[in-house]
Amino acid sequence: MRFLLTFRGQRGASKKRSSAWAENTNPMISLLRNILPAQVLRWYHYGLSVVAALAFNSPSKEMVIVGVTGTNGKSTVVELIRSIFESAGLNAASLSSIRIVINGEEQINIKKMTMPGRFALQHFLRTARSHGVSHVVVEATSEGMRQFRHRGIDWDGLVFTNLFPEHVESHGSLEAYQRAKESLFAYLSKTERKGRTKKIIVVNADDSHAKDFLKYDADEKWAYATSMAPGNRIQSLLHTKSLDDLGAEDSALLTPTSYEATKDGISMVIKGIEVTSQLRGDFNVYNILAAITLARAYGIEWKAIQRGIETMNVIPGRLECIQREPFTLIVDYAHTPDALEKVYRTVKPEHGRLICVLGAAGGGRDKWKRAEFGKIASSFCDEVILTNEDPYDEDPSSIIADIQKGMEPGRAEAKNILDREQAIQEAVKDAEPGDVVILTGKGSEQWIAGKDVLIPWDEREVARKLLLQK
Incomplete structure (x- = not known):
């Protein structure tokens, strides 16, 4: 068909x-x-x-x-x-x-x-x-x-x-x-x-x-x-x-x-x-x-x-669990502050750290959300890795800087890694048994949108590849 x-x-x-x-x-x-x-x-x-x-x-x-x-x-x-x-x-x-x-x-x-x-x-x-x-x-x-x-x-x-x-x-x-x-x-x-x-x-x-x-x-x-x-x-x-x-x-x-x-x-x-x-x-x-x-x-x-x-036991890219042991890795779309907070509340482990790869703030739109994302991430995550998502025609570094403005100092360890695959790799490298790694912003989307260009991307497949390399 x-x-x-x-x-x-x-x-x-x-x-x-x-x-x-x-x-x-x-x-x-x-x-x-x-x-x-x-x-x-x-x-x-x-x-x-x-x-x-x-x-x-x-x-x-x-x-x-x-x-x-x-x-x-x-x-x-x-x-x-x-x-x-x-x-x-x-x-x-x-x-x-x-x-x-x-x-x-x-x-x-x-x-x-x-x-x-x-x-x-x-x-x-x-x-x-x-x-x-x-x-x-x-x-x-x-x-x-x-x-x-x-x-x-x-x-x-x-x-x-x-x-x-x-x-x-x-x-x-x-x-x-x-x-x-x-x-x-x-x-x-x-x-x-x-x-x-x-x-x-x-x-x-x-x-x-x-x-x-x-x-x-x-x-x-x-x-x-x-x-x-x-x-x-x-x-x-x-x-x-x-x-x-x-x-x-x-x-x-x-x-x-x-x-x-x-x-x-x-x-x-x-x-x-x-x-x-x-x-x-x-x-x-x-x-x-x-x-x-x-x-x-x-x-x-x-x-x-x-x-x-x-x-209907799994919705693609919606709290989709890629790995459960020795640490958990989850992919979610979460594109609003309300959704992000609810996702973090749901996946935060009782024991172990919550490692968050955050990029849910696309370029040229809803800029008010960026500081909110930063505030929420610093409240729930033990480690935050800020990265690129869909910059469109905006400078990805400026988007990350806007997210950082909302982060409360001293609440979470923060890293900036512009390349999204490298950011996920860093999260996988840092994860220990009992931790939860949560990747938000892309879900099951198939592209990263840059200026006049669409880059093929599947967050779940990238995560699986990097998990095999650990």
């Missing part, structure tokens, strides 16, 4: 300017973006979405389309929902920043773009439909929505995970970032109905912005939380039309009776049913709850949900 979500001529050389990268950095295109009025650009992006949908004969009209948005956890929730769909016997597909999956066949997402362009999106949907897919899960981003990439798709279910400051410089403000997210929910009721398929909204009730995403029209509105505490705050905004059909054990607010997140995984009891997962961290409790709630909203049986959660 050929998904056609790749750059032409990407692979081969250790450093290569891809055609798509060249297009994105073409001086003429950049000039046009700078001189054209914002409204003209908006109509341009909107028009492309309409044309793309027509060009591929609007494939989303023939499938159930679920969108997942929020700041953190999107990719994991997408993977979990698709796994549940598959366990329920449905032909399913998914598109996330990690990979593209159609009926069990997968392709790594190498576009360095979570939500690809309008034509790529529609091509993916048409390919999925032509292979008999009935249910699709798509990771939806604020940048994608701002460029109307969600238009021309008839959505059926939407999941909101959480909201934290992100892409603030790009959007202009946190409020604008949130509005971009909300635009997907505002669009839901305007999309075409598909027989008896319900329009459903699912939100994280523990997030303070939940109400903002529940105000939009939908047939049913569901929520999940780790306790009943938010129930009174949002209960009046939740509603389902089919509680009698689903049975008394279900309600529009799904919460576990109990749950536990340990170094071995997660277990929770919901409505007397035990759900277990090998995924780690309290944040994955929320991701699992999001997937379960969406599945219950569409009437999927608990046994299929249990199987779907249990079989």
Whole structure:
């Protein structure tokens, strides 16, 4: 199966300017973006979405389309929902920043773009439909929505995970970032109905912005939380039309009776049913709850949900364990301060040191995060190795210097090693039995983005190679 979500001529050389990268950095295109009025650009992006949908004969009209948005956890929730769909016997597909999956066949997402362009999106949907897919899960981003990439798709279910400051410089403000997210929910009721398929909204009730995403029209509105505490705050905004059909054990607010997140995984009891997962961290409790709630909203049986959660035992590049003994090495994407802190809390060993290779601060964007990363790293890590990630056209040394400004003196041993592979090698060399080495910033991404160049990179494979050399 050929998904056609790749750059032409990407692979081969250790450093290569891809055609798509060249297009994105073409001086003429950049000039046009700078001189054209914002409204003209908006109509341009909107028009492309309409044309793309027509060009591929609007494939989303023939499938159930679920969108997942929020700041953190999107990719994991997408993977979990698709796994549940598959366990329920449905032909399913998914598109996330990690990979593209159609009926069990997968392709790594190498576009360095979570939500690809309008034509790529529609091509993916048409390919999925032509292979008999009935249910699709798509990771939806604020940048994608701002460029109307969600238009021309008839959505059926939407999941909101959480909201934290992100892409603030790009959007202009946190409020604008949130509005971009909300635009997907505002669009839901305007999309075409598909027989008896319900329009459903699912939100994280523990997030303070939940109400903002529940105000939009939908047939049913569901929520999940780790306790009943938010129930009174949002209960009046939740509603389902089919509680009698689903049975008394279900309600529009799904919460576990109990749950536990340990170094071995997660277990929770919901409505007397035990759900277990090998995924780690309290944040994955929320991701699992999001997937379960969406599945219950569409009437999927608990046994299929249990199987779907249990079989998804690793999410590529998300707390992915590369080695457990004699020391642990983990790769994670963690690209926001909130995510970084939660990852560090999850992996910090009771005995032994936490060695952190930190590079989650790409060039030319969200510069405010850099000092925050430094502050968090110096609070949790025993050794910090600052390195390069995606500098784009910015000096990598200046990015590292910005991270250092947030580090508290004397809290952690700090080293600056610009070459990322050498930085990982240093961490592996320094690690002793019982230590944990955590590499953040790249996850399963396949490139390091420099100025007009994409350098092939797989953090996990680099780590495996260096571990063999120790």
